[in-house]
Amino acid sequence: MELNYTTFNLKAKDGLLVTRSTGRKIKNEICNVLDWEFEYTVVVVDFQGVKFIDASCADEIVVRVMARIEAGEFPDRFVIFKNIAEQHNENISMALAVAEKMVISYHDRKWAMLGSMNEGYRSALLKVVQKKEITARELQIEMDYKAVNEASTKLSKLYDKGLIAREPFREAVRGGGRQFRYISLLRDIKD
Amino acid sequence: MIDREFIIDCATADYRLDRHTFDSHIAGALDPLREEYNEYGFTPGIARFIIDTSKVRECDNYGCLALVLLCEQLYRAFPLSNIILKLPRDCNFIYDFIGGGFYGLIENLVKTDRDLPFQQIIPTVNNKGFLVTKIACQDDIASLNMLSDLVLDKSVEFIGIKDVARQWRLIFDKIFTFITIGVELAQNILEHSQSGKTSKSYGFLSFMYSLDFIEIAVMDLGIGIPSSLKRSNSPEGSAEAIKLACQQNVSAINEQGRGLGLYLTKEKVTKMKGEMRIRSGKATVTFNQFNDYYGERDHSIKTHFFKGTQIQLRLPVYTLMEDKDHGIELYDF
Numbered sequence: 001m002e003l004n005y006t007t008f009n010l011k012a013k014d015g016l017l018v019t020r021s022t023g024r025k026i027k028n029e030i031c032n033v034l035d036w037e038f039e040y041t042v043v044v045v046d047f048q049g050v051k052f053i054d055a056s057c058a059d060e061i062v063v064r065v066m067a068r069i070e071a072g073e074f075p076d077r078f079v080i081f082k083n084i085a086e087q088h089n090e091n092i093s094m095a096l097a098v099a100e101k102m103v104i105s106y107h108d109r110k111w112a113m114l115g116s117m118n119e120g121y122r123s124a125l126l127k128v129v130q131k132k133e134i135t136a137r138e139l140q141i142e143m144d145y146k147a148v149n150e151a152s153t154k155l156s157k158l159y160d161k162g163l164i165a166r167e168p169f170r171e172a173v174r175g176g177g178r179q180f181r182y183i184s185l186l187r188d189i190k191d
Numbered sequence: 192m193i194d195r196e197f198i199i200d201c202a203t204a205d206y207r208l209d210r211h212t213f214d215s216h217i218a219g220a221l222d223p224l225r226e227e228y229n230e231y232g233f234t235p236g237i238a239r240f241i242i243d244t245s246k247v248r249e250c251d252n253y254g255c256l257a258l259v260l261l262c263e264q265l266y267r268a269f270p271l272s273n274i275i276l277k278l279p280r281d282c283n284f285i286y287d288f289i290g291g292g293f294y295g296l297i298e299n300l301v302k303t304d305r306d307l308p309f310q311q312i313i314p315t316v317n318n319k320g321f322l323v324t325k326i327a328c329q330d331d332i333a334s335l336n337m338l339s340d341l342v343l344d345k346s347v348e349f350i351g352i353k354d355v356a357r358q359w360r361l362i363f364d365k366i367f368t369f370i371t372i373g374v375e376l377a378q379n380i381l382e383h384s385q386s387g388k389t390s391k392s393y394g395f396l397s398f399m400y401s402l403d404f405i406e407i408a409v410m411d412l413g414i415g416i417p418s419s420l421k422r423s424n425s426p427e428g429s430a431e432a433i434k435l436a437c438q439q440n441v442s443a444i445n446e447q448g449r450g451l452g453l454y455l456t457k458e459k460v461t462k463m464k465g466e467m468r469i470r471s472g473k474a475t476v477t478f479n480q481f482n483d484y485y486g487e488r489d490h491s492i493k494t495h496f497f498k499g500t501q502i503q504l505r506l507p508v509y510t511l512m513e514d515k516d517h518g519i520e521l522y523d524f
Binding site: 018098 | 375439440455458459524
């Protein structure tokens with residue numbers, strides 16, 4: 001299964017994304033794209049051309065979009081961010097930290113985690129991106145977890161937060177449990 | 192092109208600008224100008240009047256009203272004249288125009304539904320750059336030209352920051368970041384102040400730069416923070432209300448995710464070793480890196496009642512030099 005990428009270019013008057021009402025409008029546009037796209041689509045929100053984003057706008061565009069993904073409103077559709085500069089990072093990270101959320105951003109084959117998350121989950125996400133795709137069993141071995149449950153919980157949580165994708169893997173195990181292969185959202189990016 | 196310039200000196204022996212000063216000193220200032228106008232005649236619109244308050248140390252409400260009246264007379268006598276107000280030393284027009292006198296000036300402008308009567312306001316001595324602008328609608332915020340101008344490094348001479356930006360290219364981004372905090376505060380004016388007579392709210396934003404500090408201030412004559420929070424949070428007194436407003440997720444608008452702006456502003460400014468002063472109702476509360484409102488070191492003082500809200504952010508320039516960037520941690524993929 002290959003991930004599809006759709007770019008959403010942020011349009012800002014004079015390069016400024018300010019005020020909550022502006023953010024709300026853009027949030028709705030992003031959510032419309034998410035709603036309309038097929039499963040396994042990653043919407044890339046591009047900050048190219050944005051000079052400044054304030055905290056209220058960041059809260060709407062980044063935090064609230066992620067909150068709706070986390071609530072399961074757009075199953076198997078994801079959002080990552082592109083070209084987030086230091087100027088944007090400050091307000092976005094603060095808004096994410098307050099809401100205790102995290103997002104993935106990338107630029108020129110480099111990526112970063114913005115926002116706040118438990119160190120254990122961060123290192124698990126780092127490993128998923130590094131390996132491009134991984135199962136719970138593989139993660140347990142890679143990270144030296146005591147039980148596979150720990151890996152499974154971490155991956156499942158990262159998936160719930162919209163930070164990794166997953167696809168069914170093999171047949172259901174005895175007892176009805178399903179197995180998944182977890183996929184980095186950056187795996188199939190070409191640029 | 193301006194071919195005539197008149198200076199109206201507001202300096203007095205006791206450095207005060209009050210009713211007495213106005214009646215005895217300034218009210219007659221226009222007479223010789225009128226005489227000159229009648230005698231020689233000059234084309235209206237190419238005369239510049241400089242109202243020089245640089246030596247004023249104290250100004251009461253009447254003194255401020257006097258300035259407005261003076262401007263009115265100038266406009267009436269010379270309709271297209273260019274009027275400039277020269278400020279007292281280190282004075283921030285928005286926050287502390289000579290000890291609360293500005294309140295009277297603004298209130299008179301509000302009552303008569305007029306803009307600031309001066310085309311230009313110039314700082315004196317220590318103030319290197321100064322800008323004051325009216326915030327009346329979303330477009331005023333979104334198009335705060337100084338923000339984009341600062342980034343594009345053009346047309347910024349009038350606020351005097353260009354030279355500094357050239358010298359200290361390193362701190363340019365930080366100055367910009369600090370200024371954009373003002374945008375968030377300006378947004379609060381429209382959302383919360385209810386300063387207009389109808390549903391329309393408005394206020395003023397100023398930006399000032401000197402060799403030692405940069406400063407942003409916003410003010411409105413709305414309902415103030417205590418009244419704004421009364422319905423949703425019932426704080427005890429003005430100081431409590433201001434402190435409460437600076438906490439995370441406290442907002443007059445009961446909606447999830449609101450109440451970020453003032454909290455983040457406080458966090459950012461104190462993190463940058465700056466100072467945030469808020470005046471509303473009967474109290475002024477100051478936040479800085481040493482004195483937060485928690486614990487015993489409550490840094491609030493009682494002042495005379497101010498029905499609107501004034502917020503002043505001041506950042507020492509040296510902190511911009513020593514503050515290091517905490518960049519984003521990047522990984523390859």
